[in-house]
Amino acid sequence: MKDFPSKYDQAAVETGWRKAWASDDAFRWDASLPAELDYVIDTPPPTVSGTLHVGHVYSYTQADIMARFMRMSGRNVLYPIGWDDNGLPTERLVEKVKKVRGGTMSREEFVALCREVIPQYEDQFRDLFGRLALSVDWSREYQTISDESRTISQMSFLDLYKKGLLERRLEPTLWDPADRTAIAQAEVDEIEREGTLNEVAFAIEGGGEAIIATTRPELIGGCGALMIHPDHPRAGELVGKRAISPLYGVPVPIIADAKVDPEKGTGIVMCCTFGDVTDIHWWRTHGLPLRLVIDQAGKMKESLPLGSAEWPSVDAEAAHAVVEALQGLKVEKAREAVLAMLAERGVLRERHKTRQVVPVAERSGAPLEIIVTPQWFIRTLDFKDQLIEKGRELVWRPDYMRQRYESWVEGLKWDWSISRQRHFGVPLPVWYSRRPGEEGTIIVPTAAELPVDPSRDLPAGYTADEVIPEMDVMDTWATSSVTPQFVSRTISDEFSLDEGAHKRLFPMAMRPQAHEIIRTWAFYTIVKALHHQGELPWKSISISGWCLASDGAKMSKSKGNVIDPIKLLDEYGTDAVRYWTGTSRLGNDTVLAPNTLKQGKRLVTKLWNAARLAHLPLAANPITPSTARADIEAGVIAHPLDRWLLGELAATIEAATVAFEAYEYAQALREIEGFFWKTYCDNYLELVKRRTRFEGAPDAEQVSALHTLHHATTTLIRLFSPFLPYVCETLADLFRGEGDGFATVHARGNWPLAADYPEAGLDGETGALVLEIVGGVRKAKSDLGVSLVAPVERLVVSPAGEGTSLGALRDAVEAARADIEELAKAPGVTVEESAPADLASALSPDERVRVSLTLGPAPVQA
RNA sequence: GGGCGCGUAGCUCAGCGGUAGAGCACUACGUUCACACCGUAGGGGUCACAGGUUCGAACCCUGUCGCGCCCACCA
Numbered sequence: 001m002k003d004f005p006s007k008y009d010q011a012a013v014e015t016g017w018r019k020a021w022a023s024d025d026a027f028r029w030d031a032s033l034p035a036e037l038d039y040v041i042d043t044p045p046p047t048v049s050g051t052l053h054v055g056h057v058y059s060y061t062q063a064d065i066m067a068r069f070m071r072m073s074g075r076n077v078l079y080p081i082g083w084d085d086n087g088l089p090t091e092r093l094v095e096k097v098k099k100v101r102g103g104t105m106s107r108e109e110f111v112a113l114c115r116e117v118i119p120q121y122e123d124q125f126r127d128l129f130g131r132l133a134l135s136v137d138w139s140r141e142y143q144t145i146s147d148e149s150r151t152i153s154q155m156s157f158l159d160l161y162k163k164g165l166l167e168r169r170l171e172p173t174l175w176d177p178a179d180r181t182a183i184a185q186a187e188v189d190e191i192e193r194e195g196t197l198n199e200v201a202f203a204i205e206g207g208g209e210a211i212i213a214t215t216r217p218e219l220i221g222g223c224g225a226l227m228i229h230p231d232h233p234r235a236g237e238l239v240g241k242r243a244i245s246p247l248y249g250v251p252v253p254i255i256a257d258a259k260v261d262p263e264k265g266t267g268i269v270m271c272c273t274f275g276d277v278t279d280i281h282w283w284r285t286h287g288l289p290l291r292l293v294i295d296q297a298g299k300m301k302e303s304l305p306l307g308s309a310e311w312p313s314v315d316a317e318a319a320h321a322v323v324e325a326l327q328g329l330k331v332e333k334a335r336e337a338v339l340a341m342l343a344e345r346g347v348l349r350e351r352h353k354t355r356q357v358v359p360v361a362e363r364s365g366a367p368l369e370i371i372v373t374p375q376w377f378i379r380t381l382d383f384k385d386q387l388i389e390k391g392r393e394l395v396w397r398p399d400y401m402r403q404r405y406e407s408w409v410e411g412l413k414w415d416w417s418i419s420r421q422r423h424f425g426v427p428l429p430v431w432y433s434r435r436p437g438e439e440g441t442i443i444v445p446t447a448a449e450l451p452v453d454p455s456r457d458l459p460a461g462y463t464a465d466e467v468i469p470e471m472d473v474m475d476t477w478a479t480s481s482v483t484p485q486f487v488s489r490t491i492s493d494e495f496s497l498d499e500g501a502h503k504r505l506f507p508m509a510m511r512p513q514a515h516e517i518i519r520t521w522a523f524y525t526i527v528k529a530l531h532h533q534g535e536l537p538w539k540s541i542s543i544s545g546w547c548l549a550s551d552g553a554k555m556s557k558s559k560g561n562v563i564d565p566i567k568l569l570d571e572y573g574t575d576a577v578r579y580w581t582g583t584s585r586l587g588n589d590t591v592l593a594p595n596t597l598k599q600g601k602r603l604v605t606k607l608w609n610a611a612r613l614a615h616l617p618l619a620a621n622p623i624t625p626s627t628a629r630a631d632i633e634a635g636v637i638a639h640p641l642d643r644w645l646l647g648e649l650a651a652t653i654e655a656a657t658v659a660f661e662a663y664e665y666a667q668a669l670r671e672i673e674g675f676f677w678k679t680y681c682d683n684y685l686e687l688v689k690r691r692t693r694f695e696g697a698p699d700a701e702q703v704s705a706l707h708t709l710h711h712a713t714t715t716l717i718r719l720f721s722p723f724l725p726y727v728c729e730t731l732a733d734l735f736r737g738e739g740d741g742f743a744t745v746h747a748r749g750n751w752p753l754a755a756d757y758p759e760a761g762l763d764g765e766t767g768a769l770v771l772e773i774v775g776g777v778r779k780a781k782s783d784l785g786v787s788l789v790a791p792v793e794r795l796v797v798s799p800a801g802e803g804t805s806l807g808a809l810r811d812a813v814e815a816a817r818a819d820i821e822e823l824a825k826a827p828g829v830t831v832e833e834s835a836p837a838d839l840a841s842a843l844s845p846d847e848r849v850r851v852s853l854t855l856g857p858a859p860v861q862a
Numbered sequence: 863g864g865g866c867g868c869g870u871a872g873c874u875c876a877g878c879g880g881u882a883g884a885g886c887a888c889u890a891c892g893u894u895c896a897c898a899c900c901g902u903a904g905g906g907g908u909c910a911c912a913g914g915u916u917c918g919a920a921c922c923c924u925g926u927c928g929c930g931c932c933c934a935c936c937a
Contacts, residue, residue: 006896190936197937214937227937261937269937276936357936403866407933515931546931554930583875583885587867589930593874595886598899602885605899613896670876674884685896693895775902782891782903789894825894 002734004615008608010573013730018130026744027135029078039075040508042484045082048121049089052128057565059544061581063512064134068722069660072751080487082142083122086425087476088363102423110423133725144479150451153426153479155495165531170374172280177298178366181421182375185414186520188359195356199349202243210243213265218334219272220245224288225252228268229260246347247322249314274370294369300326300334377415384409395540397663398587408519418478425473427453432468447495481524484508484537492532508538515543545589552591575724576600582723585666604727610681611731614709617692627756628711639701640766640815642708645684647762653752654760672719683771690822715752721745769812773797776844776851777824783842791856792826798835800850
């Protein structure tokens with residue numbers, strides 16, 4: 001065997017192992033194996049937005065720990081990796097890095113900048129993930145903006161379009177005025193802020209007034225009706241009459257509707273196009289006119305057709321003056337201006353401060369508008385029941401995370417808008433015909449023509465003059481929702497780049513992801529798989545929690561508590577950081593606890609030293625072990641303590657395997673670590689030391705010890721390897737023969753099998769009693785305040801409690817007499833029915849044995 | 863407003879029907895030839911609170927309080 005360095009230096013071995021794993025193809029999926037062994041993971045492609053977060057370390061490592069177990073336990077793991085490098089997050093990164101605005105340049109120019117900026121940020125991820133030792137198949141690395149990804153994304157589009165599940169509609173849409181694009185319901189965030197509820201008087205035709213309350217007076221121009229609850233005291237008097245909007249002079253009907261909350265504001269509310277989702281509802285159900293006053297930039301429109309038949313006004317001239325005064329103002333400025341005008345005219349009444357929750361675009365933070373533009377929608381509202389049904393067929397880990405999915409689906413109010421008025425994404429594969437007779441007809445490419453960019457390419461048989469290209473691109477989720485299909489390279493029977501692959505790989509075994517993207521990534525991926533093939537994309541989904549800062553708060557730049565993952569790895573080493581992530585169960589948020597990281601570091605050191613203790617005698621006395629079970633059956637391992645240790649190890653393997661199969665890797669780690677630290681290091685190694693110190697050829701009990709040390713060490717290395725890949729690979733290497741070639745400890749099928757170990761609990765009673773005796777000796781010496789190596793003159797053990805028989809105690813002492821005497825520094829040990837009254841004594845830890853002793857003379861000072 | 867999770871030793875967490883656990887921190891002892899990034903021994907908890915079920919509850923049920931999150935509301 002190789003020389004064993006006294007100190008472990010992870011930084012020194014890291015690069016070497018990363019290279020070895022790569023060149024060994026250690027983590028490549030083997031297509032030649034039978035499909036039953038497949039274990040396919042739908043890895044999240046991290047969004048290329050410029051930041052590496054500890055959250056990445058946390059959730060990707062948890063997925064990797066499971067992937068490594070699955071591989072070692074014999075599965076043929078397909079663990080792809082990719083980068084989500086298109087869409088708004090990437091555009092925002094490029095805009096920031098290059099200090100430009102995408103909207104101010106041509107698409108070609110901007111895309112060129114993106115292609116320039118992206119690679120360096122993908123390198124950051126590559127470095128981080130490589131260093132974390134993610135056992136992904138790097139040969140399957142993909143980008144969501146690549147030709148093939150665009151092809152598959154556009155296939156997805158075409159398939160849904162042909163199935164009538166994707167359609168272009170002109171209707172009210174959630175709109176981000178800062179990024180100037182439509183967005184989807186999933187991209188809506190909320191902020192709470194102080195607002196003002198303004199009471200504004202509308203004149204009633206024929207006399208009187210009605211007072212409404214609004215936080216958005218700038219929308220008065222878009223008012224189409226006043227709404228009042230049927231039970232409102234003034235309902236009988238007002239319903240059926242018309243009110244005149246202030247400033248604009250527009251006559252609007254007063255309508256009763258139970259959706260009005262009589263408790264809020266004045267109990268009378270104006271319906272505008274559009275202030276919120278309720279306005280859309282009223283607009284539709286009451287057939288109200290469409291009166292948009294805000295443009296795509298979130299500014300007041302420059303002109304409105306006031307005074308026309310559709311948009312009458314009792315004083316069009318005054319109304320136009322108002323429009324002119326407001327034109328081009330952003331909504332906040334317009335609000336102030338309108339309030340001033342209302343006050344001037346004496347129709348602004350009471351004003352109340354109020355906490356309001358404002359929907360904003362999650363990426364830009366800008367308050368949303370609802371405007372009417374043509375967009376492409378994937379139908380989801382009609383499929384809520386099926387989506388919930390599919391969610392129930394899926395195994396969620398932890399199970400309660402299903403609730404988040406269901407409440408999201410139940411709360412859906414919008415179909416999924418996938419078109420974005422941006423530059424850097426997968427283009428919608430669509431043209432609109434200008435040919436006489438078919439103007440406006442939608443033209444799509446064939447599968448063979450993909451990928452297409454309608455702004456450059458033409459549909460077959462058409463000239464540039466005959467089509468209008470669709471300039472929108474897909475939402476980033478519209479592409480990343482087909483990550484499973486990126487791997488199977490198939491959308492449906494009609495749209496496939498690799499027939500047969502889909503049948504084999506779907507549904508995938510597992511989707512690992514964090515919980516904050518259940519409503520986006522998980523939801524959208526399920527929508528796509530349902531629509532494309534009527535199936536689930538995966539059998540199970542593993543939801544990781546959040547990584548919180550040491551103070552228990554969410555990490556955020558504004559709080560200044562963000563930890564750089566690279567610094568974390570530098571300080572503690574990859575294995576210690578992985579240990580930390582491995583102690584936390586799926587779904588649980590975890591604080592970044594320095595203690596746990598230190599614990600991981602300690603574990604690595606302890607594992608190193610324990611392996612070193614085994615290595616020293618094994619290097620000097622080469623053995624040719626079989627399996628632990630065979631060596632026991634052959635009598636090579638015969639010492640009761642060795643048999644006991646391997647029986648305990650077998651129990652640990654069993655418990656860890658059961659836990660791992662249930663995705664309870666944190667419990668598996670506790671099982672393994674508990675055995676390693678307590679049973680193995682603190683007790684067995686102390687007891688076996690006597691038999692590792694010898695000159696010349698080993699005798700039978702020394703041979704037994706050597707074999708046991710070999711089996712225990714190499715097994716522990718394998719058990720720890722999903723958590724601590726670097727130190728375990730290094731140790732496995734040190735235990736190989738000089739001439740043996742590299743074979744990674746992480747290889748498929750390298751997980752310890754119960755069949756190779758004795759039955760769990762072999763010689764358990766003997767082991768337990770020996771531990772009791774040893775523990776009692778330690779306690780007695782501790783009570784006397786002397787060193788554990790203080791010589792003992794007389795040592796007597798006797799049964800205590802009812803569970804210990806004199807015979808069993810005798811057997812245990814005979815089984816390990818020499819080891820006990822050596823550890824206790826006693827010249828002999830006797831078993832007596834009851835403890836001699838004249839000796840100092842102590843009860844063992846489990847109170848099964850009473851240990852009595854007298855100390856010997858102090859050793860003669862040299 | 864509805865839902866989910868959590869509330870166990872100073873800290874981070876495990877246990878989820880049968881005599882309260884781990885690591886860190888703390889105290890005492892010990893430089894034992896794998897490891898002082900060590901070892902041994904020890905102190906420390908009315909398991910948020912209140913009812914209930916049970917021979918027995920940290921664990922099951924009901925309610926309350928606190929923290930976090932998800933969804934909804936958002937005039």
